[in-house]
Amino acid sequence: MYYIEMHGHMVSRTTDDYREMAMAGCVAVSEPAFWAGWDRQSADSFDDYFRQLTDFEPKRASQFFIRHVSWLCLNPKEGEDRRLTAEVLKRIPKFLDRPNVVGIGEIGMNRVTRNEVDTFIDHIRLALDYNQMILIHTPHLEDKYKGTRVTIDNLVKFQNLDPNRVLIDHAEEHTVGMILEHGFYTGLTLYPNTKVSLARAVDMIEKYGPDRITISSACDWGPSVPTAVPQLMLEMRRRGHSEELIRKLVFENPLKFLMQSGKFELPRLDIHATVSHTAP
Amino acid sequence: MNKQGRCPLTTSQIIDEYFIENRTRILDVAAYLDRLLRSANSQPAGEDFRMQAFEQALHILSSTEPNKVDHIQLVFSDPTTELKAHLDTKSASGAWNPVPEVR
Ligand SMILES: [Zn+2]
Numbered sequence: 001m002y003y004i005e006m007h008g009h010m011v012s013r014t015t016d017d018y019r020e021m022a023m024a025g026c027v028a029v030s031e032p033a034f035w036a037g038w039d040r041q042s043a044d045s046f047d048d049y050f051r052q053l054t055d056f057e058p059k060r061a062s063q064f065f066i067r068h069v070s071w072l073c074l075n076p077k078e079g080e081d082r083r084l085t086a087e088v089l090k091r092i093p094k095f096l097d098r099p100n101v102v103g104i105g106e107i108g109m110n111r112v113t114r115n116e117v118d119t120f121i122d123h124i125r126l127a128l129d130y131n132q133m134i135l136i137h138t139p140h141l142e143d144k145y146k147g148t149r150v151t152i153d154n155l156v157k158f159q160n161l162d163p164n165r166v167l168i169d170h171a172e173e174h175t176v177g178m179i180l181e182h183g184f185y186t187g188l189t190l191y192p193n194t195k196v197s198l199a200r201a202v203d204m205i206e207k208y209g210p211d212r213i214t215i216s217s218a219c220d221w222g223p224s225v226p227t228a229v230p231q232l233m234l235e236m237r238r239r240g241h242s243e244e245l246i247r248k249l250v251f252e253n254p255l256k257f258l259m260q261s262g263k264f265e266l267p268r269l270d271i272h273a274t275v276s277h278t279a280p
Numbered sequence: 281m282n283k284q285g286r287c288p289l290t291t292s293q294i295i296d297e298y299f300i301e302n303r304t305r306i307l308d309v310a311a312y313l314d315r316l317l318r319s320a321n322s323q324p325a326g327e328d329f330r331m332q333a334f335e336q337a338l339h340i341l342s343s344t345e346p347n348k349v350d351h352i353q354l355v356f357s358d359p360t361t362e363l364k365a366h367l368d369t370k371s372a373s374g375a376w377n378p379v380p381e382v383r
Contacts, residue, residue, distance in 0.1 A: 080367040111372070113364040141372035145357035153361075174353035199298070200349065206285040238297060240288040 001243070003229050003250035004258070005029040006187055007106075007135075007169060007216035010057055010068070011049075017219070017226045022064035024230040027266055029061055030216075030258065031070045032106035032135050035077035037221050043087035046074065050091070054098040067266055069258065071105035071135045072096070079110065079119035089122055096130050102261035103127065105135025106169060109147040112139065117150065124158060133261050134166045138175060140195065148175040152182055165260050167214065172196055176204055180212060185257050189218035190228035198228075198235040205236075210245060214254045309338075333375035 005021065008029045021029070031053060040046060053070040061068035072095055074088040095101060104127040109116045127134045139147035151168060155161060163183035171179055171186040172195070179186040188201045196204075205213060217228035225231065229250055236246050258264040287294060316325040325331040337352045345351070358376040368380070 077370060111364055111367055111369065112358075113367050115367070117363055139372065141374045142356055142358050142376040143372050145354065145359070146361060149361055150363070172353060173350045174357065203287070203349075206287050209285060 001025050001233060001247060001250070002027045003233070004254040005216055005219075005226075005229055006167075006214040006254045006257075007032060007189060007218045008226065009034050009218075009220035010061065011052055012221035013219060013226055015060060015063075018061055018064045018066060021226050022066055024227045026066055026229070028067040028069065028254075028258075028264075030102065030135075030254070031057060031068065032137070033071060033073050033075055034106065034220060035075045039078055039081075040084075043084065043091055046088045047091055050095045054095055054100055058100045067264075069100045069102045069261075069264060071103050072101060073104050073107045073123055074119065075106065076108045076110040076116060076120075076137050076139070079107075079116040080113060082115055082118065085119045085122060089126055092126060093130060096132065099263060102258060102263055103133030103135060103165075105133075105167075106137040107134070108137040108151055109139050109143070112143055112147050112150055117154065120151070121154060124155070124161070128158065128160060134161075136166065136168045138168060138170045140170065144170070144172060145174050148178060152178060152184075155184075156182065167257060169216075170195070170218070171204075173200070173204060176208055176213075180208060183212075185212045185214060185253075187214045187216055189216050190225070190232060191218065192223055192225055192228075194223075198232050201232055202235050202239055202241075205249065206239075210248050210253065212253065213249060214257065215249055329377045329379070330373060330375040 003025050005026050005028070008021075008031055010018070010029055010031050033049065033053060036049075040049070050072055053072065057070065058068040072092050074085050079085060092104070104123050107120055107123040109120060124134065126132075136151060138144055138151060148168065148171075155163075155166065164185070167185040167187055168179045169187035170189045176186055176188075188196055188204060190196055190198060190201055201215065215229050215232055217224060217226055219226040219228070233246050233250060236249075255264075255266075289297065316331075319325075326335065333356050336355045340348050340351050340355065356375045
């Protein structure tokens with residue numbers, strides 16, 4: 001079955017990972033801008049990172065017939081630095097018309113500080129000014145519930161924001177309901193040890209239904225599994241779920257979401273035929 | 281929001297599929313608690329805010345109420361909405377500390 005990886009930090013992964021993903025059915029990867037694991041020292045460093053996301057990575061992915069799209073921002077882990085934020089935000093617009101850029105992300109909070117919220121709001125304004133879609137990170141562990149609430153409280157203040165063009169990611173049992181209730185897309189990110197397991201992701205799908213839910217591995221430089229989405233497909237089969245339901249979650253939902261960018265297309269003709277049936 | 285969606289498997293099918301892996305998880309939790317009692321300095325683990333939340337989670341686990349996972353998630357969560365004045369640490373610790381240390 002074809003699938004779309006909605007959240008993969010491929011700059012941290014090897015070319016072999018792309019090949020494994022392609023062999024498991026991956027036809028597209030959406031890569032949000034993220035923290036490098038250490039703080040970047042200047043806005044120039046972001047320039048180079050954005051070039052990597054919009055030039056080098058799409059080429060690397062295309063060797064395996066994977067379409068690569070990216071999201072640009074200054075990530076939540078560095079959002080406390082307001083001076084750096086201002087510098088980086090000035091540099092983002094010149095990358096927005098690159099062919100693989102689908103929006104602003106992954107923005108949001110880390111420890112839910114005043115500065116992080118201000119940085120988040122600056123990014124929302126930038127996205128609205130340039131008619132970009134938005135991908136939002138929610139904090140992990142004890143900060144997730146608070147961070148998701150503060151995120152939604154701030155988003156609803158923007159009356160011209162279409163919730164259908166916003167994906168609030170890393171949802172868990174205590175946050176998925178509030179995200180969907182407000183009309184946003186959401187993402188369940190599968191981590192091997194510390195966050196959502198395969199079984200719990202399927203439980204949430206069973207409880208809330210498949211609409212506006214996407215699945216991803218959120219693979220990055222930390223412990224993560226680039227083929228976690230096909231693992232979820234197996235878990236759903238283990239529960240007796242239909243192929244139709246699985247396909248909706250791993251292919252049609254992310255496709256429908258990404259198609260709204262006006263820039264998303266799939267790399268092979270036979271898949272293209274599928275797109276015309278499922279596109280909104 | 282419908283939260284009552286059912287698992288397609290019957291009770292005995294769920295047990296057949298998931299019992300052994302969850303049995304292992306319970307043993308891991310038990311071994312973790314035993315390990316704390318065997319710690320090098322014998323300091324009571326209950327003094328740590330993370331283990332206080334863990335204790336509450338164990339109570340919910342052994343109850344018969346539904347939506348245990350939602351309730352346990354909230355036990356570990358910061359229930360406030362007040363924004364922090366400054367970044368205290370880059371990474372979360374897994375449980376909310378009602379009395380944060382001064383750094
Ligand atoms: Zn990420």
